[in-house]
Amino acid sequence: MIIAPSMLVADFARLGEDAAALEAAGADWLHWDVMDGHFVPNLTHGALPMAACRECCGLVFNAHLMISEPLRYLDDFIEGGADVIAAHIEAEDDAREFLQAVRDAGRRPALAINPDTPADEVRGLLPMIELITVMGVHPGFAGQEFIEDTVGKVAEIRRLIEAEAGREVHIQVDGGVGTDNIRRLLDAGADVIVSGSFVLQHPEGYATAISELRALE
Numbered sequence: 001m002i003i004a005p006s007m008l009v010a011d012f013a014r015l016g017e018d019a020a021a022l023e024a025a026g027a028d029w030l031h032w033d034v035m036d037g038h039f040v041p042n043l044t045h046g047a048l049p050m051a052a053c054r055e056c057c058g059l060v061f062n063a064h065l066m067i068s069e070p071l072r073y074l075d076d077f078i079e080g081g082a083d084v085i086a087a088h089i090e091a092e093d094d095a096r097e098f099l100q101a102v103r104d105a106g107r108r109p110a111l112a113i114n115p116d117t118p119a120d121e122v123r124g125l126l127p128m129i130e131l132i133t134v135m136g137v138h139p140g141f142a143g144q145e146f147i148e149d150t151v152g153k154v155a156e157i158r159r160l161i162e163a164e165a166g167r168e169v170h171i172q173v174d175g176g177v178g179t180d181n182i183r184r185l186l187d188a189g190a191d192v193i194v195s196g197s198f199v200l201q202h203p204e205g206y207a208t209a210i211s212e213l214r215a216l217e
C-alpha cells in the first residue's frame, strides 16, 4: 500500500519542514492538491510550493490537478518535479492528449474521476494510465465526509483494469480516507491512499497516523 499525505492540510508557513517530517514519518508519496477556483470552488496553488519543496524531500510527488485546463499548466508541474500527474477526466482539456503529454515528458500519467462520474468513463483510456484517482469526496476541500459508494466504484474499476488494461494500473482513493474505511478500500482493490486530515491532523502526529493506517494493510 502506498500512503500519500495531502499537502493541502500541511502548514503552509513551514511547507518544506512538513514535507521532510512526512518523509521521516514513513509516507511514500506527497499529494499536492492544485485547485483553480473554477473547476472546483476553492483556490489553492500552482506548481510553486511543490517546486519549492522538491529539494527537501525525496518522496514521489503526486500532483492532483483540479483545474479546467491541465494542459495549459502541465509544463510548470513537469519543471517543478512532479512524478505522478493527474488531471480530471471532467476537465475541459482532452484526457488522451493530457495523458500522452505526461508520458512524452517521461512522467507517470494519471486520471482522476469525481464521485458522480461513472467508472465506465475511463475504459478506453486504461492503456494510457498508470494510476486512477477515485475521489472519495467532491473535490475542493479536505475534511469532508467519505462517500460510501466509493468502495463499490473501486471494485468496479479494479475489475475493468483486470479485464481490459492488460497491465498494472494503480487505484488511488482520495478524500475522506481513515482507519474506519481503509480496509474496505484495500479489499476492493485500491493500493494508493491519499490522506489529508487523518494524517496531518492526527493528535499523536504523522508517524502514529501512518503506522495506524499501515497496521490495517
Ligand code: DX5
Binding pocket: 006, 008, 009, 031, 033, 064, 066, 137, 138, 139, 140, 141, 142, 143, 144, 174, 175, 176, 177, 194, 195, 196, 197, 198
Ligand atoms: C479534495 C482533495 C483531497 C483531500 C484529502 O479535493 O483532492 O486530497 O484534500 O483530504 P482528506 O483526507 O481530509 O479528505
Ligand code: ZN
Binding pocket: 006, 031, 032, 033, 064, 174, 194
Ligand atoms: Zn487530492
